[in-house]
Amino acid sequence: MAFTLETGDLKKLKYFIDYALENPTFLNMPQLQFVKDFVEKFGGTVPPGQFNGGSAGGKCPFGGDAGAKANEPANASVDSEDEKSLSDPESDVELDMEGVIEADSDPAQPMGNYSKKATEEEVEQASELRAQAASAYGQQKFDEAIALYTKAIELSPGNALFHAKRGQAFLKLKKPNACIRDCDMALELNSDLAAGYKFRGRARRLLGDFELAAHDLRQACKLDFDEEIDEWLKEVTPNAKKIEQHRVKQERRQAERKIEERQRDQRRGR
Numbered sequence: 001m002a003f004t005l006e007t008g009d010l011k012k013l014k015y016f017i018d019y020a021l022e023n024p025t026f027l028n029m030p031q032l033q034f035v036k037d038f039v040e041k042f043g044g045t046v047p048p049g050q051f052n053g054g055s056a057g058g059k060c061p062f063g064g065d066a067g068a069k070a071n072e073p074a075n076a077s078v079d080s081e082d083e084k085s086l087s088d089p090e091s092d093v094e095l096d097m098e099g100v101i102e103a104d105s106d107p108a109q110p111m112g113n114y115s116k117k118a119t120e121e122e123v124e125q126a127s128e129l130r131a132q133a134a135s136a137y138g139q140q141k142f143d144e145a146i147a148l149y150t151k152a153i154e155l156s157p158g159n160a161l162f163h164a165k166r167g168q169a170f171l172k173l174k175k176p177n178a179c180i181r182d183c184d185m186a187l188e189l190n191s192d193l194a195a196g197y198k199f200r201g202r203a204r205r206l207l208g209d210f211e212l213a214a215h216d217l218r219q220a221c222k223l224d225f226d227e228e229i230d231e232w233l234k235e236v237t238p239n240a241k242k243i244e245q246h247r248v249k250q251e252r253r254q255a256e257r258k259i260e261e262r263q264r265d266q267r268r269g270r
Contacts (some may be wrong), residue, residue: 012268025049093246095239100208104175109166110150111185112157126156130165137169145169160190167199176203194224198232205236214240 020026020035027036027046036046118126133148149166153159167182183200186193201216217233 093242095208095210095242097208099206099235101174101176101206103207104177106175106178108181109146109170109178110154111163111181112153114157116157118156118158122155126152126159126162129155130162133165133169137165137172140172142169142172146173158189160186160193160196163189164193164195164199167203168195171199171202171206174206176206179203192223194220194229197223198229201229201236202232205232210236210239211243 024047026032027039028048028050039046129148129152133145133152136142136148137145146166146169149162149169153162153166156162163182163186167179167186170176170178170182180200180203183196183203186196187200190196197216197220201213201220204210204213204216213236214233217229217236220229221233
């Protein structure tokens with residue numbers, strides 16, 4: 001098998017050898033056992049003793065603390081913490097979690113058969129059911145309203161507003177995931193339906209998804225402003241801003257560290 005060393009690789013190897021000559025106990029580090037074996041195979045010996053940093057001031061010549069675990073890269077703990085923060089931006093941000101509820105886990109509600117084309121009679125019946133559902137909702141009979149909206153959806157699939165209004169009723173029953181499913185469908189059918197964004201935004205707020213909630217509520221305001229949307233948006237904005245600012249900070253730190261690592265690698269290759 002052909003094996004070649006680039007100029008940069010040779011410079012790194014020379015630096016490694018020079019460092020080992022000045023600090024031979026460096027080769028007693030567990031991650032360098034294979035180098036120690038190589039030296040001893042050809043009759044050489046490595047002085048016993050624990051490596052305490054040598055002329056590199058406690059750092060290994062290619063990064064990482066002298067006492068670091070084998071095969072553990074420098075700044076591994078910092079990297080893992082930053083990656084965790086980026087994947088979960090709320091992990092170390094102090095948020096106001098008042099009003100956040102436990103997620104519902106009911107089976108998904110019927111969404112209708114969209115291969116079916118409703119007749120004029122079915123469309124009319126669905127409209128009547130919607131009126132009955134609205135009446136039940138007004139009387140705070142939310143389960144009844146959901147059942148009526150479901151019948152309307154099954155009779156006349158493809159009506160975005162039916163889904164949004166059923167989602168609103170699910171909200172009243174503290175079932176945000178069910179609401180989100182309906183609003184997702186509503187927005188798939190009509191991406192300009194303000195009610196879909198409004199109720200999905202509220203549901204996401206109840207689940208503690210503040211950034212997504214703010215995004216939906218802003219979109220609802222753009223499409224059809226009302227005071228309730230504005231009130232809900234003001235409620236989630238402080239937490240959403242904290243999460244966003246934290247994410248920007250973490251991304252900047254990660255970018256700066258990558259630049260530092262690249263510059264360090266370039267210096268070693270000289």
